[in-house]
Amino acid sequence: MTGKKHEVLFGIDTFGDLPVDDNKNLLTYAQAIRQVVDEAVLAEKVGIDAIALGEHHRPEYAISAPDTVLAGIATKTSKITLATGVTVLSSDDPVRVFERFSTIDALSNGRAQVILGRGSFTESFPLFGYDLQDYEVLFEEKVQLFAELLKEKPVTWEGTTRAALDKADVFPKTESGHIETMIGVGGSPQSVIRAAHYNFPLMLAIIGGSPDRFVPYIDLYRQATKEFGTKTHPIGMHSPGFIADTDEEAIRLAWPPYKKSHDRIGKTRGWAPITRDQFMYEIVNGSLYIGSPETVAKKMARSIKLLGVGRFDLVYGQGPLAASARLKFIELYGTKVIPRVRELLAEDER
Amino acid sequence: MKTIGILGVGKVGVVIAQLLLKAGYKVLLAGSGSPDKIALTVKVLTPGAVAVTKQEAVKQADIVILALPLGKYQTIPKDELAGKLVIDAMNYWWEVDGDQPDLKDLTTSTSETIQKFLPESHVVKAFSHIGYHELHDETRPAGAPGRKAIAIAGNNEADLDTIAGLVNDVGFDPVIIGPLAFGIRLEPGSDVFGAHVEAAALQSMVDHFPQTELGKKVLSARK
Numbered sequence: 310m311t312g313k314k315h316e317v318l319f320g321i322d323t324f325g326d327l328p329v330d331d332n333k334n335l336l337t338y339a340q341a342i343r344q345v346v347d348e349a350v351l352a353e354k355v356g357i358d359a360i361a362l363g364e365h366h367r368p369e370y371a372i373s374a375p376d377t378v379l380a381g382i383a384t385k386t387s388k389i390t391l392a393t394g395v396t397v398l399s400s401d402d403p404v405r406v407f408e409r410f411s412t413i414d415a416l417s418n419g420r421a422q423v424i425l426g427r428g429s430f431t432e433s434f435p436l437f438g439y440d441l442q443d444y445e446v447l448f449e450e451k452v453q454l455f456a457e458l459l460k461e462k463p464v465t466w467e468g469t470t471r472a473a474l475d476k477a478d479v480f481p482k483t484e485s486g487h488i489e490t491m492i493g494v495g496g497s498p499q500s501v502i503r504a505a506h507y508n509f510p511l512m513l514a515i516i517g518g519s520p521d522r523f524v525p526y527i528d529l530y531r532q533a534t535k536e537f538g539t540k541t542h543p544i545g546m547h548s549p550g551f552i553a554d555t556d557e558e559a560i561r562l563a564w565p566p567y568k569k570s571h572d573r574i575g576k577t578r579g580w581a582p583i584t585r586d587q588f589m590y591e592i593v594n595g596s597l598y599i600g601s602p603e604t605v606a607k608k609m610a611r612s613i614k615l616l617g618v619g620r621f622d623l624v625y626g627q628g629p630l631a632a633s634a635r636l637k638f639i640e641l642y643g644t645k646v647i648p649r650v651r652e653l654l655a656e657d658e659r
Numbered sequence: 660m661k662t663i664g665i666l667g668v669g670k671v672g673v674v675i676a677q678l679l680l681k682a683g684y685k686v687l688l689a690g691s692g693s694p695d696k697i698a699l700t701v702k703v704l705t706p707g708a709v710a711v712t713k714q715e716a717v718k719q720a721d722i723v724i725l726a727l728p729l730g731k732y733q734t735i736p737k738d739e740l741a742g743k744l745v746i747d748a749m750n751y752w753w754e755v756d757g758d759q760p761d762l763k764d765l766t767t768s769t770s771e772t773i774q775k776f777l778p779e780s781h782v783v784k785a786f787s788h789i790g791y792h793e794l795h796d797e798t799r800p801a802g803a804p805g806r807k808a809i810a811i812a813g814n815n816e817a818d819l820d821t822i823a824g825l826v827n828d829v830g831f832d833p834v835i836i837g838p839l840a841f842g843i844r845l846e847p848g849s850d851v852f853g854a855h856v857e858a859a860a861l862q863s864m865v866d867h868f869p870q871t872e873l874g875k876k877v878l879s880a881r882k
Binding site for chain 1: 668669670673674685690695699700703704745750752754755756771790791792793795796842847848850851852853854
């Protein structure tokens with residue numbers, strides 16, 4: 310570690326899973342979206358730096374158009390960073406993505422942030438008429454075009470995945486002249502190198518196994534930026550978690566909806582149902598940050614130090630969790646966990 | 660010292676390379692393009708391994724590991740692989756591979772499809788069912804309590820023994836489950852897929868396959 314003060318930003322991230330009410334009735338999609346807006350407002354109030362919303366096109370998630378939800382949040386908040394996690398660029402149009410985010414940037418006074426990714430789900434491909442055979446080239450070309458659009462000058466571009474652009478000027482322009490953009494990476498080395506190549510900061514999705522595995526990936530990003538002569542930006546990480554007053558309470562509340570969500574996805578991908586042992590293993594040794602504020606803070610501080618990241622986003626609300634428990638999670642994260650992590654990081658720097 | 664060539668420098672290929680290097684093997688890595696495209700990845704993530712072309716990896720290696728997306732199997736340098744011992748670590752992953760009827764066919768395991776594509780090679784299925792997180796995190800020395808197991812399927816006893824030795828070397832108990840056709844017992848949808856368990860538990864999952872939903876479908880398709 311360098312001797313510098315370790316400034317870390319803390320975010321939350323959700324896919325807009327359909328929560329349940331206190332009588333275990335599933336909320337409607339519309340209620341689930343309004344719930345996320347309320348959560349964002351609360352997150353800002355308790356001092357959380359960023360909220361990131363995922364993009365999915367599946368029955369268990371309410372958010373398919375995260376930027377529209379972010380626009381809603383923008384007008385009800387004033388400080389919190391408004392991010393996606395991730396925008397599935399491969400099956401989107403980079404020009405439209407730019408237009409939508411520069412609009413959010415206007416509504417929020419410069420708080421828009423795009424996190425581009427390929428996503429681990431691919432249901433958007435058939436939905437929008439893209440061929441999975443073009444998985445690699447779609448992302449590569451569109452990242453390149455998006456990097457051009459971010460300069461906010463007329464763009465001339467030609468590729469195989471969308472119509473060519475000839476000095477196309479795209480609006481609205483932002484006030485700062487730049488939309489903050491990161492690339493979300495799940496651990497494919499080529500994606501890490503791509504982020505470095507296009508001068509984008511990296512957001513690592515560490516959703517299973519020990520975070521220690523990613524230490525060399527951070528080194529890879531740093532060395533790649535050196536090789537390309539691009540900036541070595543602070544790196545972010547995101548991992549799933551849940552917080553309640555005690556470890557027992559957190560595990561008791563998180564396990565059934567987590568299992569439901571995991572097994573539902575697993576069924577389509579061919580994983581066997583998750584066992585309680587595997588769940589506990591991930592909490593103790595892996596990448597689930599579940600427990601009391603103290604437990605989660607300690608685990609987060611360890612990962613932040615280990616990987617030297619400048620941002621940590623906790624992915625919350627997996628499966629049909631109670632809406633009230635989600636709000637409580639945000640409150641504990643903002644009022645207890647974040648200050649405690651900062652304390653633990655500062656202790657270490659003394 | 661044996662030389663292992665790995666085709667595919669994604670999440671799985673990288674972890675397997677790391678384990679083999681730790682166990683003292685010489686490792687050659689090849690991606691879909693030229694070696695300089697993966698040079699930095701290899702240097703940083705798998706120090707000690709050498710980035711080469713697919714052809715070079717195959718030519719120099721005693722054993723070749725296939726760790727590319729299964730949907731791209733037709734890009735494997737088939738002629739160069741003649742006579743080689745080949746580990747198939749791939750799975751049909753429709754989220755990325757797309758809809759591929761030949762890979763969904765229940766009358767044949769995907770490893771048999773690979774064997775058919777590589778008629779002159781000795782194909783063994785291994786390293787396919789355990790997730791790359793656990794593959795990285797769960798290595799243990801031989802005889803250590805709680806050591807996890809990796810299933811192996813293949814048609815030739817000598818080949819199976821060689822790969823069992825390699826699995827043992829990198830930190831897992833090898834469990835030989837039967838011929839390549841049994842590879843389907845390890846594929847997505849089986850109880851074994853994603854399992855990181857000890858040898859006895861792995862064996863009983865494999866044995867239980869005919870009673871499972873997928874097992875019944877496979878049996879009726881093969882009647």
